Amino acid sequence: MQLLLPLTAVVLATTSTFAQVIQDQLHDQMKLIPDTTTSSPPPIKTGVGHFSEWSRENKRQFLIDWQQGRSSEWTLVQGNEGGDLDSMTAALTWAYHLQHSTQNTPNPIKAIALLQTPTDALDLRPENKVALHNSQMRSGHSDLLTINELPEDPQTLARDIKGIVIVDHAVPLRKWSNAPILSIFDHHKDQGAGPDAKPRIFEAVASCTTLVARQMLDELEALPEEYHLPHELLELILGAISIDSSGLRDATEEDRKVAQRVLERSNWRKSKLDKKMEDLDDELGKAKKDIDGLGVRDLLRRDWKGDLVNTSSQDTRAVSLGFSSIPYSLDEQIEKTGFKELFDWFAVEAAWTAQVGADISVALNKYKTKEGKKKQKVREIVLCVRSDVRIDEDKADGLFQTIKTAIENDESLNAKPWHRVDELGKRQMAWTHDLEDAGRKVIRPIIEAAVAAWT
Structure with missing residues (x-):
């Protein structure tokens, strides 16, 4: 696939400012390159639920309006790019609410998740597949609008649409x-x-869907006449709250209150809240763990979150930084490669980051070890820096060293070199640490701060 830029853009790229614009466009275009290794999907099975029918028709109307130059009429409700059940459900819920709560007003809102x-x-x-199936959505997700189905580059579309709503994320991706x-x-934390x-x-609850559902119900109950809430959507909401709160075991009082309100409107209204949420957590949690068959590439991309990050460098104003979260040790992942060797893991990682145009990738691994009868949680950080997208060899070396120093100097992490560190290649590093709660929310700010200060 050739990525061609207009002649005017090439001319403008002679200045550093416009050069970065072109870099950003290339970065986002690279992300949309289809995966040619994916086999043809099975035949679509039509969803039978009201929610599926609405979602499919909504997608159809959005694409019609785009084709006819009416993108400005639409609001896009978007979660984070990790695409977990909470993010997906919150986006679908608010889009449904925006449309239906304004349908009888002089200015009805067109909104799509x-x-x-x-x-x-x-x-x-x-767990997404199970939850969507239970909510009677179409197979193959043809009633959902995904990023690779956008008919226009996000940077261009962002200038045309009415606006965006962000759920389960504090700031929009740079392309929006x-x-x-x-x-x-x-x-999560308010970033302004x-x-x-x-x-x-912004509120500290177990599930972002709790906040969206609460606002939806408050506004719904204030309407002169309530619109129809399909039971499939209500059940999807309960599933999202359940899996994020471990069946309400880790819920806040707001999670519990909202879940009860939703349950009373659902087809499960005769069920006890705790029992139903525990059952949902058991079903979805079991599905969530069923990833043993995934290869390294799929493990890297299943929970990939990345964006362009501004730097202090005069030559390279921004670099692409991405994080993956993987519930296997690096040793276990190596066994999933074709050659079952260290070099092959990094070859797969390099192929993936080349496809998405990432300069820096960070794999955050977590697993458990057993010492006697006690299990201990262990976390790993695997850092790779490329030199073939925006930065040359010297700059890549400097950037790698900057991030490496930031990780090793963070006293709370107390990161220790991985046991096979001597076998790693250029601009590759891996550490272990015992800070149990130090997932992406902790590691990402450390690395982003280092990248922002890099000159």
């Missing part, structure tokens, strides 16, 4: 920075984006 995950990556989270931020719902967004909700 955009899943920022490629279609062929959705099933890499088996041209779009107005209309609303934000997140259960969209100060004029309404509603703008």
Whole structure:
């Protein structure tokens, strides 16, 4: 696939500012290159639920309006690019609410959920597949709009649409920075984006879907006449809250209150809340763990979150940084490669990051070891820096050393070199650490700060 830029863009790229614009465009175009190794999908089985029918028709209308130049009428509700059940459900829920709560007003809202995950990556989270199947959605996810189905580059589309709503994420990805931020719902740290967004909700709950569902129910109950809430959507909401709160065992009081309100409107209204949420967590949690058959490439991309990060370098204003979260040790992953050797893991990793145009990739692995009768949680950090996208060899060496130093100097991590560190190649490093809660939310700010300060 050739990536061709207009002649005017090539001319403008002679300045450093426009050169970075072109780099950003290439980065996003690379992400949309289809995976030619994927086999043809099986025949589509039509979803039978009301929610599936609405979602498919909504997708159809969005594509019709885009083709006829009416993108400006649409609001895109988008979660994070990891595409977990919480992010997906929150986006679908709010898009449904926006449309139905305004359908009898002088200015009805056109809204669609955009899943920022490629279609062929959705099933890499088996819990999503189970939850969507239970909600009677179409097989193959043809009633959902995914990032690889967008008919226009996000940077261009962002200038045309009415705006975006962000759920389960504090800031929009850089490629959507041209779009107005209309609303934000997140259960993480407020990073200051969209100060004029309404509603703008940041609250520490187990599931972002809790915040979206609460706002939906509050507004629904305030309407002169309530619109229809399909039981399939309500059950999807309960599933998302359940899996993020471990069947309400890790729930806040708000998670519990909202789940009860949703349950009372669902077909499960006669069930006890705790029992139903435990059952959902058991079903979805079992599916979530069913990933032993995934290869290294799929493990890297199933929970990939990345974006362009600004630097302090005058020559390289931004680099692409991506994180994957993998529930296997690096040793276990090596056994999943074709040659079952260390070099092959890094070959697979390099092929994946080349496809998505990443300069820096960080694999965050977690697993358990058994010492006697006690299990111990162990985490790993695997760092790779490339030199073939935006930065040359010297700059890549400097960037790698900057990040490596930041990780090793962080006293809370107390990172120790991986046991086979002497076998690693150029700009490759791996560590282990025992900080149990130090997943992406902890590691990402450390690395982003190092990248931002890099000159």
